[in-house]
Amino acid sequence: MIKLHKVSKSFSQFQAIKSISLTINKGEIYGIIGTSGAGKSTLLRLMNLLEVPNEGDVEVNGQQLTKLTSKSLRQARQSIGMIFQHFNLVANKTVYDNVAVSLELAKIPKQERKNRVIECLQFVGLEKLLDKYPAELSGGQKQRVAIARALANRPEVLLCDEPTSSLDPNTTAEILGVLENVNKSLGVTIVIVSHEMEVIKSICNRVTVMADGEIHDTVCIEPAGIANISNSPNWFVEQLVKGGE
Template structure:
């Protein structure tokens, strides 16, 4: 659906060339919710604005639904942009227009018939849960309601792609969760491909199928959220994973246990339905190995349940190795830490 190939973007700042993107290669599937996570200044906002060519890349190509946007003249590009909706961190609503008028704005620009505009506005306000607010002005709305208006407006032209530029970072946690749930619902109902950028791993874990980690203008790690979250490879990725994991406490616990003697400590990862099965207990009973749970969590990544336990194993080397092998044979990922 979206293919970025060898994408570079440079800016001229005080006569000097400043690179923002450095050879980005990224592929996003149709109907996927894909997140790009990175620190401030990493290049994520530039990247998402290059997808609809609000920022024109210095070199490389941007292909959306089989069309190379970088090869289009202005008129053709404008037509293709209608297939790409965008919502913003600070909403960007027209303050002097009502909710209904804000949603209708892109439809009026496209010169749609009045009856069609009215029908579409009502349909979209129902979709985002704002049926009773159509005649209000942005100043009368909460932050979450303003973002819902922004989402409805972005969907007005029935786009195939929805870009979200830090869409929840100006909202409190409870409202953030409601907006994420709305985006997830829109993805399921409409089959629309969603690309969002964020600096919060919670957002990625909640709704994304895939993720790319950007650092210094480069994608340093990418893949399915489950794989990247549970087995982060790059230091930047591990730093973001710590936002939603007790990694600091874990390091302190492991250091304390190691200082107490020669211990075998493992991280056991459960995925899917195995998360809810007594696999650990059954295996330990069979091998006769004693164990002590140092830390554990059970949660979900979008639709996938997962669990992680940090366990101290007590027994001779052969017994412990047999236990680890038995756990792996039952489909668990076991890492000696």
């Protein structure tokens, strides 16, 4: 599904990615973990050419993105969804319009657009909030809108750049549940970049550990499942006391 072939990327003097090759298979939930500055976000951003590699090839859905014209690249990007740590919604557009804009970009006729927007918002459980603006939503709801927006054009791949890093543990579990559902019921290949071990362990099948712009190791794991975190204050107390043992 995604093939990187000897890609490297430098920012002025700093070499962020040093000749990395990797393959991500269809249907996987693939994790990329590492410390800050290890190059994991850059690696993810190479997969839709948000960062253009200095060397090497990027192949997604059987298309060599690095060889496409800018017009075909834009089309290819419509089947590569992406979500971000800070959601990156358009604050002056309603929930509905935030999702609809990705369909507009794909030149979907207005009638079809409406049905698809509702469908996507239902999938993430926000169909009741379509008239709200992002400022009126919680962090978890904003990320759900971003997921709906990324899914609108029925992508083959969903790239997630620290999708839960600005969310609390409860909301993190909620969003991971949505992502797992995206993978299981829609068959979308997911790549998650995170520095949170819990997040990676809970839903990934295969994980690459990055260090200094290189792949340190890649391991297959059995997803541990999403930790059940309770909302109750007693749960917090239990966790605190347990930690003292």
